[in-house]
Amino acid sequence: MNYQKRLLKLRKKIERKKLDAILISQPENRRYLSGYSGADHGIAESSGFLLILRTGPVFLLTDFRFKLQAEQETQDIEVILYPKGVIELLGQLLPDLGVAKLGFESHYTLHSTVAQMSELLGKKGVSLIPAEGLVEDLRIIKDEDEISLLKQSVQLNEKVFEEVYSSFSDYETEIDVAIAIETAMRRYGAERPSFETIVATGANGALPHAVPGTAKLRKNKSLTIDMGLILNGYCSDMTRNFVPNKPTKRYLKLHRIVRQAQRAGMAAIRAGIRGCEADQCARAVIVREGYGDNFGHSLGHGVGLAVHEAPSLSPRSRKKLKAGMIVTVEPGIYIPGWGGIRLENMGVVREEGFENFNQNDIWLDI
């Protein structure tokens, strides 16, 4: 990856904002700018921060536990440890570096952290300026290298799905299927699942974010599998819905409506269209069939280093899509007590349309 090019673009933004430096706390932003993949244990236990000066060096501030990894994964970046926390280290570093105005990622910094930083850094003549979404604005458009990595992530995800689907009779419960999926992901070299795998059978499918449990699989019960993995940092995300045995008429009808909505969404997507317009094209199919109230979420979301990122394909997203954005297209119908159906593909927005990364068509057009 061309980190220097990314830093150059960010530095232009830093200059435009009249900042002396910016502190990057958001994990995917950190990785995007440096290659450092240290895992945070939630926002309260960071594995490090990038300190990027408008001109001059880039520092990776971290603690003892991540020193070797930080040094191994980055180039042209000085790793500095903070035995007593990042705020104290910043208090020492910033005055020496001549930083008077420090930007911070207000959308990934806790309110209490800002209060502590303001107090300590204020005494040293450093003021804190909220700077939201600067790196996300870069990340939203993927270059061809990234598009290729995202496609590979989708392809591996499909390989895993197909393997598990073909040995489906081996599994007894939802959790068995989830384990088989996540084991195969890691065996094939994925870093980890990009989110907790959803395997929902029968009525559990009515929960869009169902947690796999000990519910038994039955030949005539439908199954929702929503799965994704991280490969070389980049995420995939796919949902399939099927019935091991012969589906009921009702299942067939709803499945076909969802698939038709998905097709309408994919057909609508191209550079220049608004997120809400793509959502509307797919949603109209479901509304027309009388299930509008059963499709309570957005049509799709962006994917990249994070599995959920901009842009959003929601009824409220007025922003126009641009070439190089990656989105999912995932309409669904959920009926409490009966179950649910969601079908999700992922691909890239091109000038002329949507390039769907998914090759797998098991149970899509039934």
Add this chain to the structure above:
Amino acid sequence: MNYQKRLLKLRKKIERKKLDAILISQPENRRYLSGYSGADHGIAESSGFLLILRTGPVFLLTDFRFKLQAEQETQDIEVILYPKGVIELLGQLLPDLGVAKLGFESHYTLHSTVAQMSELLGKKGVSLIPAEGLVEDLRIIKDEDEISLLKQSVQLNEKVFEEVYSSFSDYETEIDVAIAIETAMRRYGAERPSFETIVATGANGALPHAVPGTAKLRKNKSLTIDMGLILNGYCSDMTRNFVPNKPTKRYLKLHRIVRQAQRAGMAAIRAGIRGCEADQCARAVIVREGYGDNFGHSLGHGVGLAVHEAPSLSPRSRKKLKAGMIVTVEPGIYIPGWGGIRLENMGVVREEGFENFNQNDIWLDI
């Protein structure tokens, strides 16, 4: 769990702070007070908030995706959905409920979220008051029901370790071992691992937070396994270190120093001792042997609904331990290029000493 008793204690704190209500955003706090276990996808994608009035009802605010789960898992709590986000919903609810002073968890709320909330709620006459750690102060002391659940979590974790250890020759790489561990965890009914399982062989052991990779296991290479699971909401955390074949003299020497430090730490712990004193007792053993610079982290941390929580056993933690606190005792020695050794047990602080939950002693006293 006695949620009413917990709510009663929290409401006393709310009253003392002169708040009309508090908004609970921290996931473990939410679960502690309500039983709702909805999974957040990071802090920016919450699965819900508790709104607790000083007097009156408790609300669980969430979105469409989590509605059924929220209703199934809670009692005496009204679930309200926010199709347009929690801030807009609060803007509608709070004035009607007569809330003028709303506490929020400043240690688990983003700076940008507070800015948005202040702006919208300010117009409605609601002021926001940072309220940090109110629920954590309750969570830090476990009752006997919780202690029993934590012990069960440790016991299941050991069962998994022993199973994987006994079939050790089946595995080729670090990642194979990690997969076997996490698969067994889920098969035995754990919700999930409490953190990403660490399996580090040879020199990789020098990274305290190593990510399992494709490094091959060798009979004469040492192995660090740091693993934990969540059972009924409660976490376990254990580290073992061993060599499949005969260990070298150097390995034996370092392993015995770490174990001696661990014993010293466990022997020091009892109600009334400071966290830093426990750390010091263990650290002194390692310093005396000349490896003080190779033990760069704290002796231990609290465990409960979160795998890392208060109290801390660090050189800087002046607070006194109390009966009913749960802590890990995990000294380590890390030598870049050679590897590392860490041994971690977990147990409860009692008036008279430390009750170690770990029964497994494989490779502890070699």
